[in-house]
Amino acid sequence: xxxxxxxxxxxxxxxxxxxxxxxxxxxxxxxxxxxxxxxxxxxxxxxxxxxxxxxxxxxxxxxxxxxxxxxxxxxxxxxxxxxxxxxxxxxxxxxxxxxxxxxxxxxxxxxxxxxxxxxxxxxxxxxxxxxxxxxxxxxxxxxxxxxxxxxxxxxxxxxxxxxxxxxxxxxxxxxxxxxxxxxxxxxxxxxxxxxxxxxxxxxxxxxxxxxxxxxxxxxxxxxxxxxxxxxxxxxxxxxxxxxxxxxxxxxxxxxxxxxxxxxxxxxxxxxxxxxxxxxxxxxxxxxxxxxxxxxxxxxxxxxxxxxxx
Numbered sequence: 001x002x003x004x005x006x007x008x009x010x011x012x013x014x015x016x017x018x019x020x021x022x023x024x025x026x027x028x029x030x031x032x033x034x035x036x037x038x039x040x041x042x043x044x045x046x047x048x049x050x051x052x053x054x055x056x057x058x059x060x061x062x063x064x065x066x067x068x069x070x071x072x073x074x075x076x077x078x079x080x081x082x083x084x085x086x087x088x089x090x091x092x093x094x095x096x097x098x099x100x101x102x103x104x105x106x107x108x109x110x111x112x113x114x115x116x117x118x119x120x121x122x123x124x125x126x127x128x129x130x131x132x133x134x135x136x137x138x139x140x141x142x143x144x145x146x147x148x149x150x151x152x153x154x155x156x157x158x159x160x161x162x163x164x165x166x167x168x169x170x171x172x173x174x175x176x177x178x179x180x181x182x183x184x185x186x187x188x189x190x191x192x193x194x195x196x197x198x199x200x201x202x203x204x205x206x207x208x209x210x211x212x213x214x215x216x217x218x219x220x221x222x223x224x225x226x227x228x229x230x231x232x233x234x235x236x237x238x239x240x241x242x243x244x245x246x247x248x249x250x251x252x253x254x255x256x257x258x259x260x261x262x263x264x265x266x267x268x269x270x271x272x273x274x275x276x277x278x279x280x281x282x283x284x285x286x287x288x289x290x291x292x293x294x295x296x297x298x299x300x301x302x303x304x305x306x307x308x309x
Contacts, residue, residue: 043076050084060109063091063116071123082131085124089138092117096141114141118162125166129174132166133181160185164193168200175205182212186219190234195241202247210248213238217254225262226281235259239288243295256292259285 167181
């Protein structure tokens with residue numbers, strides 16, 4: 001603690017030099033050489049601050065300051081920034097492990113390090129999507145003995161949600177990484193956050209979007225839609241949000257075929273009593289019949305009674 005105040009004060013001062021407000025930029029052309037000199041001095045100070053991080057006793061403070069410094073230094077000295085992130089990774093892992101190997105559980109401390117992990121990954125992702133994913137995997141927290149099954153499940157859900165946010169963040173520059181993260185999520189189930197990611201990919205990277213859509217449809221074909229409400233809802237939203245021309249026509253027709261085939265297999269083409277346990281499923285399929293008619297009249301003709309449940 002004796003070192004943290006001067007180090008942080010220096011860091012704050014340097015950031016002020018490096019990233020001056022807009023008003024100070026108005027005379028940039030006239031003072032470009034002077035500004036460049038100031039920036040070089042500022043980055044030299046950042047390097048000096050970076051060299052002092054190891055003197056801090058608190059792993060939390062080292063990780064927090066190191067993460068910020070790496071982000072600030074990246075465009076000026078990427079090699080130094082990457083080296084700092086190695087130490088940040090070690091400090092975060094150390095902080096998380098200390099909550100797992102016999103020390104009294106401090107949930108607040110654990111949450112602090114988990115948030116540091118998320119913040120650092122998001123900063124890295126703005127520079128290097130592949131490194132962000134590597135850092136995320138290398139700092140994966142393990143479940144603690146004191147966690148209940150419900151807490152463990154919630155932690156897994158939070159991790160998956162963050163992976164999908166990361167995938168969306170890097171999709172524009174790293175579509176293959178985004179695709180792989182989407183696959184990891186899809187392997188666990190049909191989660192609505194996959195749909196915005198699919199949309200993000202579809203804006204600039206049609207091929208990766210088509211591949212993801214095809215893999216989603218293939219998985220939908222392997223499940224029982226009447227018995228899996230999450231899968232059915234996901235399929236409906238997929239059909240509504242990515243009808244051609246938004247998505248590849250051939251892949252979308254595969255999705256329609258999955259829905260219609262499931263409907264036919266469950267008797268939705270025939271009249272049934274309102275208390276038939278299949279009626280609810282058939283009504284859900286019938287709700288997207290207007291879309292099916294618009295995109296695929298042939299399939300719609302085969303299932304014309306769906307809209308009269």
